[in-house]
Amino acid sequence: xxxxxxxxxxxxxxGQLKELPGIGPRSAERICLWLLQNPHAYTEALVDSLTVxxxxxxxxxxxxxxxxxxxxxxxxDPKRDDSQICVVEQATDVMPLERSGVFRGRYHCLGGKLSxxxxxxxxxxxxxxxxxxxxxAKEPVxxxxxxxxxxxxxxxxxxLADLLRHRQCTISRIAQGLPVxxxxxxxxxxxxxxxxxxxxxx
Amino acid sequence: xxxxxxxxxxxxxxGQLKELPGIGPRSAERICLWLLQNPHAYTEALVDSLTVxxxxxxxxxxxxxxxxxxxxxxxxDPKRDDSQICVVEQATDVMPLERSGVFRGRYHCLGGKLSxxxxxxxxxxxxxxxxxxxxxAKEPVxxxxxxxxxxxxxxxxxxLADLLRHRQCTISRIAQGLPVxxxxxxxxxxxxxxxxxxxxxx
Numbered sequence: 001x002x003x004x005x006x007x008x009x010x011x012x013x014x015g016q017l018k019e020l021p022g023i024g025p026r027s028a029e030r031i032c033l034w035l036l037q038n039p040h041a042y043t044e045a046l047v048d049s050l051t052v053x054x055x056x057x058x059x060x061x062x063x064x065x066x067x068x069x070x071x072x073x074x075x076x077d078p079k080r081d082d083s084q085i086c087v088v089e090q091a092t093d094v095m096p097l098e099r100s101g102v103f104r105g106r107y108h109c110l111g112g113k114l115s116x117x118x119x120x121x122x123x124x125x126x127x128x129x130x131x132x133x134x135x136x137a138k139e140p141v142x143x144x145x146x147x148x149x150x151x152x153x154x155x156x157x158x159x160l161a162d163l164l165r166h167r168q169c170t171i172s173r174i175a176q177g178l179p180v181x182x183x184x185x186x187x188x189x190x191x192x193x194x195x196x197x198x199x200x201x202x
Numbered sequence: 203x204x205x206x207x208x209x210x211x212x213x214x215x216x217g218q219l220k221e222l223p224g225i226g227p228r229s230a231e232r233i234c235l236w237l238l239q240n241p242h243a244y245t246e247a248l249v250d251s252l253t254v255x256x257x258x259x260x261x262x263x264x265x266x267x268x269x270x271x272x273x274x275x276x277x278x279d280p281k282r283d284d285s286q287i288c289v290v291e292q293a294t295d296v297m298p299l300e301r302s303g304v305f306r307g308r309y310h311c312l313g314g315k316l317s318x319x320x321x322x323x324x325x326x327x328x329x330x331x332x333x334x335x336x337x338x339a340k341e342p343v344x345x346x347x348x349x350x351x352x353x354x355x356x357x358x359x360x361x362l363a364d365l366l367r368h369r370q371c372t373i374s375r376i377a378q379g380l381p382v383x384x385x386x387x388x389x390x391x392x393x394x395x396x397x398x399x400x401x402x403x404x
Contacts, residue, residue, distance in 0.1 A: 004275045004279070005275060006268055007270055007275070009251070009255040009270075015251075016244075016248045016251045017248075022232060027224050032255070034222065034223045035222075035252065036261075036268070040256060042221065046219075049211070049215040050215060050218075050245055052211050052214070053238065054238065057209060065206070067209070068209055092232070099205060107206075
């Protein structure tokens with residue numbers, strides 16, 4: 001006797017859900033069951049949101065942030081400081097910085113980080129666009145590298161710093177150190193090393 | 203200056219994704235970014251799978267497993283043993299049992315477990331249908347309660363056992379004890395208690 005199995009339609013949906021980032025086989029089953037048990041209205045709303053977002057949202061051709069065909073809130077805002085460009089990996093990295101309220105300049109989303117093992121080369125990132133923005137700026141800009149502190153983030157920062165060295169800009173990098181509220185006991189040795197190296201006089 | 207924000211369409215999609223079980227704000231952002239960066243084909247396939255599954259798949263009116271309007275693999279299979287009904291919480295609980303190949307009888311999916319705090323009362327579960335199946339069976343059946351061993355699972359098992367006591371059936375419950383491959387060191391005290399209580403002579 002063959003063991004019982006989900007209907008084909010259920011398998012297909014679970015298979016699709018499993019491809020989403022961070023969704024494993026169990027989560028996919030759970031989400032599928034939940035969707036099938038919930039009223040049609042939710043699924044319809046989700047399908048509609050997916051279709052609308054996918055058809056209307058593009059990466060801004062200048063900065064790479066989420067934009068509609070005619071409109072990018074970051075590039076359109078006349079009040080932002082043109083003399084600073086904050087380079088981040090992903091469009092989603094803009095939000096934590098914006099929420100902190102600490103930065104009022106422009107952004108540049110690379111769309112990833114250098115990772116030769118995963119086949120991500122400089123040409124796969126929005127680096128050419130960044131150089132163009134710097135070269136075409138009316139005044140010298142400060143380029144703030146706000147990349148992750150993992151190996152790929154470091155490599156990307158180093159690569160960009162090399163490219164930018166002889167251009168009309170200053171380069172800085174966000175600080176690494178102890179997170180606020182964290183004790184020395186919880187910090188890993190590398191973080192402590194960076195915190196020591198980055199110490200400031202009182 | 204107002205901090206920059208996602209376009210409205212992105213917010214709406216993230217909001218929809220956040221409602222899925224096990225998906226928090228960060229996962230929703232990550233999935234949304236992933237979907238927007240991936241080719242249209244994937245989103246279209248997902249939308250199609252969602253629509254098809256939601257329109258075609260129903261809960262089988264007899265056993266509660268995933269079924270199409272005309273067809274439930276569990277109820278339709280003539281080779282299954284009618285003298286055993288395995289009661290599980292959710293339709294998805296059928297799959298691990300089927301994969302293990304240990305059970306060849308019929309199933310009954312309750313659609314949840316009793317949980318007065320969450321407002322799940324006996325009438326919200328497929329209990330009436332279970333009683334009807336037992337009462338209409340040609341021969342006395344064995345009802346195997348394969349419910350979870352959490353508080354709600356226990357309560358549901360006790361409730362069902364009370365209801366079934368004077369009906370034409372025998373009642374059993376799947377064993378609780380040490381998981382295979384697990385040492386005594388990893389087991390919690392309650393599991394050890396159940397393992398001791400359920401000990402069998404060699």
